[in-house]
Amino acid sequence: MREIxxxxxxxxxxxxxxxxxxxxxxxDNYGNPSSIYKIGLSNQKxxxxxxxxxxxxxxxxxxxxxxxxxxxTESNNWALKxxxxxxxxxxxIISSIEHSSIIESSYFxxxxxxxxxxxxxxxxxxxxxxxxxxxxxxxxxxxxxxxVNNEVGVIEPIKKIADICKKYNVxxxxxxxxxxxxxxxxxxxxGIDMMSISGHKVYAPKGVGLLYVKKNxxxxxxxxxxxxxxxxxxxxxxxxxxxxxxxxxxxCNEELKIxxxxxxxxxxRLIRGLTERNYDFIEIGKDNDNKLDSxxxxxxxxxxxxxxxxxxxxxxxxxxxxxxxxSGSVVPSHVLQALKIPDSYINGAIRVSLGKDTSEQxxxxxxxxxxxxxxxxxxxxxx
Numbered sequence: 001m002r003e004i005x006x007x008x009x010x011x012x013x014x015x016x017x018x019x020x021x022x023x024x025x026x027x028d029n030y031g032n033p034s035s036i037y038k039i040g041l042s043n044q045k046x047x048x049x050x051x052x053x054x055x056x057x058x059x060x061x062x063x064x065x066x067x068x069x070x071x072x073t074e075s076n077n078w079a080l081k082x083x084x085x086x087x088x089x090x091x092x093i094i095s096s097i098e099h100s101s102i103i104e105s106s107y108f109x110x111x112x113x114x115x116x117x118x119x120x121x122x123x124x125x126x127x128x129x130x131x132x133x134x135x136x137x138x139x140x141x142x143x144x145x146x147x148v149n150n151e152v153g154v155i156e157p158i159k160k161i162a163d164i165c166k167k168y169n170v171x172x173x174x175x176x177x178x179x180x181x182x183x184x185x186x187x188x189x190x191g192i193d194m195m196s197i198s199g200h201k202v203y204a205p206k207g208v209g210l211l212y213v214k215k216n217x218x219x220x221x222x223x224x225x226x227x228x229x230x231x232x233x234x235x236x237x238x239x240x241x242x243x244x245x246x247x248x249x250x251x252c253n254e255e256l257k258i259x260x261x262x263x264x265x266x267x268x269r270l271i272r273g274l275t276e277r278n279y280d281f282i283e284i285g286k287d288n289d290n291k292l293d294s295x296x297x298x299x300x301x302x303x304x305x306x307x308x309x310x311x312x313x314x315x316x317x318x319x320x321x322x323x324x325x326x327s328g329s330v331v332p333s334h335v336l337q338a339l340k341i342p343d344s345y346i347n348g349a350i351r352v353s354l355g356k357d358t359s360e361q362x363x364x365x366x367x368x369x370x371x372x373x374x375x376x377x378x379x380x381x382x383x
Contacts, residue, residue, distance in 0.1 A: 003316040004362045009150055009178060009295055009353035010320055014244065015203040021247045022205070025240035033237050034228070043239050050246040057249060059186040060212065067211045067229045068242050072177040072198030073101040075211040079173040079194045080105040082219045083142050084114055090141040091115045095127050096338040098146050099175055103334070121338050124288035125154030133164050142171045147179035151335040151351060152284045153295030155183070162191030171217060177201055181252045182260070182292050193217045199241060204248030208241035255356065263293040263354050266363055270296060270352065273367040279374070282345050294354040299341055303348035308373065308381045315369050320351040347383060
C-alpha cells in the first residue's frame with residue numbers, strides 16, 4: 001500500500017509545476033538581486049514581477065504592499081511586534097485559538113508591558129463580535145484574528161471584524177496561512193491592514209512566506225542589515241522560493257472551485273464511514289457553515305490520539321494530533337481547550353487535512369485501517 005498523506009495543513013509537497021519554475025534560479029539565474037550587473041538586475045526584475053503577480057491575485061492597491069519573508073511564523077511575529085514596538089505601551093487583542101507564533105508573540109509583548117486580551121470562542125471556534133467590540137479600548141493598537149484556524153478549520157468573519165476595527169481606528173492583522181490554499185482573498189474588500197501567508201501550505205517550498213502590509217500602516221524592520229524589501233527586511237532574497245511561492249499561490253487560486261467541491265465530498269464520505277462503524281467521536285464544527293471541509297478534527301472518546309497516530313503511521317497513513325508546530329507537546333491543544341471539548345474526548349483528537357491529490361480510495365483505506373486498529377489494538381490506544 002502506498003502512503004496516504006492526510007496532513008496537508010501541516011505541510012504540502014512542492015508540486016511539479018512549481019519546481020519547474022524554481023529550478024533555473026538554483027543554477028543558471030544565480031545572480032544576487034542587489035548587484036548592479038545583468039544577472040543581478042534580471043533577478044531583481046523577477047522578484048518585482050512576482051510581487052506584482054501576488055498583489056494582483058489579492059487585489060492589493062500596490063505591489064509595494066507585499067513583503068517576502070521566510071515563513072508564516074516570521075510574518076506573524078513581524079506584524080505584531082513591528083506595530084507595537086513603535087509605542088511604549090498599549091493594548092492588543094487576539095483570539096484564544098491563534099497559531100502559536102501569535103500566542104507566543106503576545107506573551108513577549110506582555111513582558112514589555114503591553115496589555116493583551118484573548119477573545120473567547122464558541123463551540124465551533126468563532127469569536128463573538130460583541131465581545132470584540134466591548135474589548136476595544138482607547139489605547140488598543142492592534143487586533144489579530146486567524147482567517148482559518150489550522151486545527152479545526154473554522155473561518156472567522158474577517159470582514160465584519162475589519163468593520164469593527166475601522167470604526168475604532170484600530171489596525172487588523174489576519175493570519176491567512178490556512179486560508180490561502182482554499183479561499184479567494186481580496187484584501188481591499190476584507191478591509192484588513194496586514195496578512196500573513198506561508199509557502200509550504202500551497203505546494204511551494206518551506207522557508208518562504210509573505211506579509212501584506214496596507215499602505216500607510218506604521219511598520220519597522222525586525223531584521224536589520226540590508227536594504228531589501230523596500231528597506232524593511234535585511235537579507236539576500238530567496239529568489240527560487242519566491243518564484244515557487246508565486247506559482248503555488250496562482251495554482252491554488254485556479255483550482256479553488258474544483259477542490260472545494262472535492263473536499264466536501266471527501267469529508268462527507270469520511271464522516272459517514274466513521275458513523276457507520278459506530279465510533280464514539282465528536283466532529284468539531286460539524287454544525288458550522290463557516291468551516292473548511294478540508295480540515296476535519298475528530299475527537300474519539302477515551303482514546304490516546306498520539307498512540308493512534310503512531311499506529312496509523314506504521315501503516316503509512318499520516319495524520320496529525322493538532323498543529324504541526326506543537327506536535328511534541330503532551331498538553332492538550334490550546335485550541336481544543338478554548339472550544340471546551342470534554343475531557344473524555346480532548347486527548348483523542350486527530351486532524352485529517354485533505355489535499356488536492358486525496359482520493360476516495362484513500363479515505364476508505366484510512367477508515368478500514370482505523371477499524372483494524374480499534375479491533376485489534378484497542379488496549380494500546382485506550383486511555
